[in-house]
Amino acid sequence: MIADPLLLPFILINLLGIAGIVVWHLQGRGRPTARLIVQILFFTAMTAILGFSGILPHRVNETHLTGFAAFLATSSRVLWWTHLAWATIGFVRIYIVLDRRPREARLFQDLIIGVVYLGVALSIMGFVFGAPIGALTTTSGVVAIILGLALQNTLSDLFSGVALTLGRPFAIGDWIQLDDGTEGRVVENNWRSTHLLTLANNVVVLPNSVLAKVGLTNLSRPDETHQIFLIIRIAATHVPNVVEEVLRTALESCERIVQDPPPSVGLKAIDAVAIEAELMFRVVGPANRTPARNEVIDQVDRHCKESGLSFAMPPQSYLYALPAPGKEPQAAIGSRSSGTL
Incomplete structure (x- = not known):
């Protein structure tokens, strides 16, 4: 047994395989690139020994070996297949790092890793231990159908996450808004759900299957500047071009809104009561909407008072007198609410 020419290669492969595992753990998670290089180097060395010794990892020809020698032959093949899986996964991770993929690509990477481990596990059982792969595949298919029926919602989240x-449609850090009004910054995207951090400092967890079915607006693309529309009603006793100039000056004096492109004022309508103007301005991000809107309202109020402009009452403050018998209704303006912007 000692003189068997295959014994030394099996011993070397086992030593390299165990040493590779030890060195891989000693590298720590803080050095992912070094970890991957170690995996690839040890796998290359094990493959070279197999090649020079004429040993096939997918076929067991050493039927004459018994006892400890047979154990070394089996363990060397198991270690080789294990390091093959790690080296393949290493190539996948290096490719994703070098290609500068976004953080959410971690989900797709995990799926590839799962497929690699499954394939290697079946290869070990079939090529090393001689288990019938066909029967295992058939059994696995039946089990997969049963699990698929039992985990429909989970699998729906999984494949929606892949899609x-x-x-x-978004990346980690983007600010998105859903059709139902939910909005927030994407802080996590995993295989099952997406997490949004809202303005109220709450985390909303959305299953990927739900997120894939609803419409969403990415407020961070093409950039994070966000446009706001604000309706102002000025009394119709004033000249429209004066109203426009005063409101534009008010917008230009604001510091919390974007001045390039410049804000604009659009006169939308006029009637016997009010001139309706729409203010259009941008903020640096969705989170800045409230303080920017507050500043705009403050500046509009200040400039209107300095220029002698008065606000018109909102439409809901109009009252209609009840008609007397045989007479047409007469409109009247009441004072249920004070003038608002």
């Missing part, structure tokens, strides 16, 4: 990852 969102490949489609990339």
